[in-house]
Amino acid sequence: MEERISPTVRLRRLTRGIRRWRAEAGLRQEDVAAALDWSKPKLSRFENAEKSAGPAEVLALAAVYGVPDAERDQYVALALQARQKGWWLRYGQDALASHFEEYIGLESEAAEVREFSGELIPGLLQTERYATELMQAWIPRADEVVMKERTELRAQRQARLHEANPLTVGTVIHEPALRQLVGGPEIMREQLKHLVTSAKLPNVTVQILPFSAGAIPALGSPFILLSFPNQDDPDVAFVEHLTGSVYMEDPVEVETYTLNFGALRSMALSQKESITFLNRLAREL
Template sequence: MELSTGSLPNNNEGDQEKRMTERISPTVRLRKLVRRLRTWRDRAGMRQDDVGTVLGWSTAKVSRYENAEQIPGPAEIIALATIYGVPDQERDQYMALAVQARQKGWWQRYGSETLASNFHEYVGLESEASHVREYTTDLIPGLLQTERYATALTQAWLPKVDSSVAAERASLRAQRQQGLHESEPLQLSTVIGEAALRQEVGGPEVMREQLQHLAAMAELPHVTIQVLPFSAGAVPALGVPFILLSFPDPEDPDVPFADYLTGCVYVEDEDEVTSYSLNYSALENDRALDPAASLTLISKLAEQL
């Protein structure tokens, strides 16, 4: 999760409007659609096999629609809305949503080597998020990484990738980070473990540049950077970094995200989502340094390199 130091805000009004349009994510639209399909069925008091029997579909087909494994077309939406007794206006709204869910997101232009399938959905969610809260233990958050820092990480990971893939990843990273520089920018809150500030990724010069970049980004009103110092001791979620995505539509629930060496996890269970929010709030409000003290520590560590 990654800022090219060369990705400065573009003041061209047309380019900015294009970027805002691209942030409308088919991933978010699909999640909204499947939640509504489940709600319709629950309101009608029907089970998936009941729906299959009435429409002549297999239960597996109904399940695929409700689990975002397959996007229903207009005919399927009409059929479902009819048996559920959904008003025409509401039906038409979700038919339009289904069309939007079939569109390509800007990130889908990248190949599978650049954007692994298990990270594909995350970029789609982040693209339309209004607030990203990220807790990291030993890495600078991706949206705040400089190009040289991110390149050093890419070069260290195994298996190695060739230069063309590395260049595409840099392009993807820069476009993601552009959300921090729009007229209605993404709000970013981070709690960064002190270890991430001291790990000399790429060597002292690269790390000094990275820390200076963090200090500069902390000046933005919509970016909050807090450091979790070693002196904090045992803290909530210690050793379990995660991201919590929130969206402008209050009907879209928060989505916690956590990754591991070969994959990632998206959390949707309501109680689990509450737990992630509770843990982040504890780190942010009770255990991490406040933004001013964090900036002082970041600047001090940069001077020492």
Template sequence: MDSPTVLRRRLGAELGKLRMSRGASAKDVAAALDWSASKLSRIESGSVPLQDRDAAKLLAHYGVNDPAEVKQFINLTRQSRQQGWWHAYGDALPDWFRAYIGLEADATKIVTFQCELVPGLLQTESYARQVIRAMNPTESADDIERRVALRMERQQILDRQDPPQLWAIIGEAVIRRHVGDASTMRAQLGHLADMAETRPNITIQVLPFSAGAHAAMGASFSVLSFSDLPGSVAYSEVTTSSIYTERPSEVARHQETFLRLMASSVQPEKSVSWLREVAEECQ
């Protein structure tokens, strides 16, 4: 079942299409409904839940009167307000990361570049625990374990019948920096190699130090694409916040950067061999 995040985006996209098919500007529609322009913008972008009464106002304004069509929109509106599985983790999940979890859950393709650590979807439990503990030094052991559990549950999308295509590029620093003890690092690198070798939907490349200056110096990011939604979403984060963009020109810039990183990185087959070699060096 689609996540509420993606349902909100789909609902917003459909409402945006209705508005444009009537030749109405967002500013005019907002004024007619006595709304702020930002409210309509957030609804059409899917960044906020839509209430039934507001959906009814929009549909009436656009001249949608067919009971079956109205019912379909209202049902979608209600489904989009349901809570995703990740809400059970409460404070273990920062507010700024909730939207990403919803998008990730329904993405059909994910490309990601990580210069400092293994992507969350590919982390072992032991590695994840060390990373989370280092990044949240004041949290209790129970809170750390909740964050670890959340990260492990995210990975279930890779085991479903229709898993997303995942292409991950990691900097050489990721495989050289020891996170935890030698056994933790050896297991993590072995896991990366195993996933790349046994999962046809997963590709991993390593960007070597020898590549020198590259297209994404110091900037990790991901681009998520969907089968039934227009456009893609580019995502990047810092310590306490994140940036999402769906603007075509900005998403295209991220995609072009990823293509350049692919060209600068070791080819997938050789990357797997390299991962195994470095794993053996972990003593």
């Protein structure tokens, strides 16, 4: 089975290792910087993933911390992988907002994505026409070239649902997202039918949270949880807002999102009930 490699995920793993080495050695940043004749800001950038440490820097740090050769070599390999170019970078800068570039990098290597969506159909399950209507509504409006690249980018992401080792997706969609007539009845009918088709994939779960559920956890706060195949990569919670996004790796924060997703899933309709709900709503349009 081919391993998926994302430089974004590898950089995060490398950064956590570098921080752990220093903590276990009981050294201060200034001590390490002095030993290597580096500036303290240089070391800080490596420890905060603001810049990727290269193989030479990893070797130097491992020597200071007394890291065993086998572990050192693993992190040298990570440093090389972290400097690779992700497939998503083939698209223009305007096609991929800087705050979303990191998300794409994480999703590219994720094994599972869990998403609570309140007002929009999740991106991995959007039809091209639905997504185009959303892009045309945003202000400032992107030009045709950028919208075309964004459409291709989304198609590349969605292709993972159909690979031999597919991405597992679990979604809880609040009813407002289904009743918002993005593009009008025809486009929404097509979108709803696409959700039904997607829900029949063995790796995709679609659950609808109807209005009748009443007060629900995380109301007004959509979010995404990403899980990875390697146990060294902790789950990440992702929340997007109008001009940026927030990534959370702190175990306590991630656990809060995990508990909320579990509660939302338990309150939502079952997969079978959700398909019935979607088919009925499509007929009503």
